[in-house]
Amino acid sequence: MTDHSDAPLLDSEVEANLDRQEAADSENQRNKKLLSRQVARYLIQNPTFFAENMELLETIQLPRESGKTVSLMTHQTNLLRERNIEMRQRLDQLLQAARENDQLFSHSRQLVLALLEARTVAEAGEALLKSFKEDFQVETTALTVFGPLPGSASRLGAVRSSSRASAENAIGSILRNGRTVCGTLRPSETAYLFGDAADKVASAAVVPLADQLGILAVGSSDPNHYRSSLGTMFLSYIGEVLERLLPDLLSRS
Known part of the structure; x- marks a missing residue:
């Protein structure tokens, strides 16, 4: 007959050993963490330590x-x-x-x-379109001045002319906004601004000139080229230059 009286004692000894091992491991971990903090604190307080112990x-x-x-x-x-x-x-x-x-x-x-x-509106328009195309790689540029205009509109060259009433009907919201607008325009707005070249324009930047003098527009076949977040400082700057030059040039037409 087998005697099992010592089995509970053996189990308790195993459990005790495991407990002692876990306690030792836990203590070792605490000691390592404590030592790590002490080493880190020492190195912070002695930043030249490794310079003095390069090896x-x-x-x-x-x-x-x-x-x-x-x-x-x-x-x-x-x-x-x-x-x-x-x-x-x-x-x-x-x-x-x-x-x-x-x-x-x-x-x-x-x-x-x-x-x-430039001595005429036509010369100014030619200089503008040439520079935008050759120097700034603008695909489509349109400069429109509002009338009634003194002299003959035929002397405007590449610069387009329009009555203020037509402009208000076609792009009234852009004019009333008074600031440079970028993005995709309505088909009617694109047609008014770019005329025969409207089918080539998928996105545009439009600069209303002060005192309802006219409007400067540039267009791209890429619908994402002139985004609403696009910087407009340069176009606004050119618009300000035109605002100062066109009145005198128009009076000579």
Whole structure:
């Protein structure tokens, strides 16, 4: 007959051993955390420690995403290399933006000078359309002046003319807004602004000129080119130049 009287005692000893092992493991974890905090505090208080103990840097290992470990110095070298690449990319972006701004300024200066040298509305319109097409790669440009106009409208050249009443009927909301508008226009608005070229325009930017003098519009076949969030500083600037030049030129027509 088998005697099982010692079985509960053995089970209790196993459980006790497990409890002691868990307690020891827990204590070890607490000690490691405490030691880690102490080391971290010491390094913060002594920032020159590694400078005075350079040989330790090669012994410190850091884990990587690949599962491998690298020395602290190698990690620092890789980190500096990545930051250097990032800084170079940022510098390249800044240089590219500077070149683009410099080119924009140069083209804008040439356009303003050409407008100042114009002696007729036709010459101003020709200078504007040529610059927008060749220098700024604008697909479609239309400058419309509102009448009644002094002299003959046939002397306006590429500049279109319209009565204020027609403009109000076709683009009244744009005129009343008084600010540069970008995006997709209504078919009737596109037809009024661009005439025969309206079928080539999927998006546009429109600048109302002050005192109901007229309106400047540029268009693109790309429906997303002139978005509602597109910066309009340049177009508004050219619009202000035209507002100052056109009244005198129109009086000569």
